Amino acid sequence: MKERTTDCPIAYKCGGCIYSDVPYETELREKTDYVFSLFGDLCPVYRIKGMDDPYRYRDKVQAVFGTDRTRRTISGLYIRGTHHLIEVRDCLLEFKEASSILLAVRRLMKSYGLHSYDEDEMRGDIRHVLLRKGHNSGEILCTLIFGNDNFKRKKEFANALHAMCPEINTVLFQINGEKTSMVLSSGRIHTLYGKGYIEDTLSGLRFRISASSFYQINSRQTEVLYDMALLMADLKGNERVLDAYSGTGTITLLAARKARSAVGVELNEEAVRNATENMMLNNIGNARFIQADASAYCKQMAKEKEKFDVAFLDPPRSGSDERFLSSLIRLSPEKIVYISCNPETQRRDVDYLEKFGPYRTTAIQPVDMFPRTEHVETVALLEKTKD
Numbered sequence: 223m224k225e226r227t228t229d230c231p232i233a234y235k236c237g238g239c240i241y242s243d244v245p246y247e248t249e250l251r252e253k254t255d256y257v258f259s260l261f262g263d264l265c266p267v268y269r270i271k272g273m274d275d276p277y278r279y280r281d282k283v284q285a286v287f288g289t290d291r292t293r294r295t296i297s298g299l300y301i302r303g304t305h306h307l308i309e310v311r312d313c314l315l316e317f318k319e320a321s322s323i324l325l326a327v328r329r330l331m332k333s334y335g336l337h338s339y340d341e342d343e344m345r346g347d348i349r350h351v352l353l354r355k356g357h358n359s360g361e362i363l364c365t366l367i368f369g370n371d372n373f374k375r376k377k378e379f380a381n382a383l384h385a386m387c388p389e390i391n392t393v394l395f396q397i398n399g400e401k402t403s404m405v406l407s408s409g410r411i412h413t414l415y416g417k418g419y420i421e422d423t424l425s426g427l428r429f430r431i432s433a434s435s436f437y438q439i440n441s442r443q444t445e446v447l448y449d450m451a452l453l454m455a456d457l458k459g460n461e462r463v464l465d466a467y468s469g470t471g472t473i474t475l476l477a478a479r480k481a482r483s484a485v486g487v488e489l490n491e492e493a494v495r496n497a498t499e500n501m502m503l504n505n506i507g508n509a510r511f512i513q514a515d516a517s518a519y520c521k522q523m524a525k526e527k528e529k530f531d532v533a534f535l536d537p538p539r540s541g542s543d544e545r546f547l548s549s550l551i552r553l554s555p556e557k558i559v560y561i562s563c564n565p566e567t568q569r570r571d572v573d574y575l576e577k578f579g580p581y582r583t584t585a586i587q588p589v590d591m592f593p594r595t596e597h598v599e600t601v602a603l604l605e606k607t608k609d
């Protein structure tokens with residue numbers, strides 16, 4: 223057996239931390255090498271930006287509730303690639319307070335006679351607990367997800383939970399009786415204690431985080447990632463910026479502060495609503511958000527002969543598509559800053575832009591957003607060639 227470098231008692235069972243056996247330095251080298259193997263022939267690949275402390279970075283925790291063989295209530299996560307629940311008393315990636323809050327929930331369940339929800343039998347009470355922490359603000363949100371609406375003392379339960387864990391700022395609940403592996407259903411989320419949301423700051427902007435809003439889970443590294451993206455864009459103040467796949471508008475708003483105007487395009491209606499709220503929260507007047515498929519929007523803009531000076535894109539793992547990329551070429555930005563959580567689809571898309579557009583990839587910077595796990599995030603800069 224290899225030497226263990228982690229204190230995590232379940233590292234071998236859960237399967238999330240594939241690098242738990244190796245020093246962080248080795249992980250960083252392997253991740254940089256991986257990006258180099260994909261992009262080394264195209265442009266300079268910078269050394270990955272890692273974390274000083276590669277643990278406790280997850281500001282969002284989704285615990286699954288169930289029972290062990292002795293019918294004892296446990297909380298944890300599904301073993302990677304399975305539907306088998308494994309008990310997690312403390313995950314070293316999660317923010318420090320998460321384990322004591324989940325312990326308090328389990329204890330309170332016992333005193334209130336609550337059971338964990340059984341998905342197959344569709345019986346029981348608590349199904350999931352979703353925790354979020356504002357890394358910079360320190361505020362904590364706790365959402366209890368019940369499988370049905372049978373339990374009538376929810377408010378009392380929330381007050382008791384707050385009494386046990388005063389670090390929680392707000393407690394919410396949702397009923398999710400659907401046959402789904404999603405933590406939250408599309409139904410309403412109700413507030414039991416506090417304001418119903420928390421706030422955080424990221425790169426100097428304020429963001430409101432509700433139970434369902436999209437927000438990066440590793441705030442510390444998100445700032446590193448966004449700083450890099452903005453450094454590459456090198457905005458001077460007069461640019462028209464496009465931010466495609468804009469989520470809750472974080473990049474759009476950061477870019478708007480340094481440019482003439484910024485447009486964020488995002489498919490998800492709720493994310494667009496969050497983005498608009500965030501824009502108002504920060505008194506930003508030169509940004510706007512459009513709810514649309516990024517490809518359809520760009521195609522329409524290209525048809526109207528619209529131009530952008532700088533484009534950011536941050537698509538999901540599957541990458542972008544040719545419809546988007548061909549329209550982007552027609553929108554003719556001087557610079558394209560492409561953020562990706564899947565360097566393989568990023569390479570495919572970058573090849574398309576180089577082949578069919580006047581673009582050259584001039585740099586790629588990997589950022590370690592998810593230390594100890596297999597994931598690698600990258601930011602690539604593409605610049606228009608002058609010929």
Ligand code: SAH
Pocket residue numbers: 436437438466467468469470471472473487488489490493514515516517536537538
């Ligand atoms: N830039 C944001 C979010 C990136 S995640 C941030 O840094 O937080 C990718 C986003 O792309 C998600 O919000 C997803 O809803 C959105 N998305 C997926 N397919 C899309 C499409 N076809 N058009 C527009 N947005 C899309």
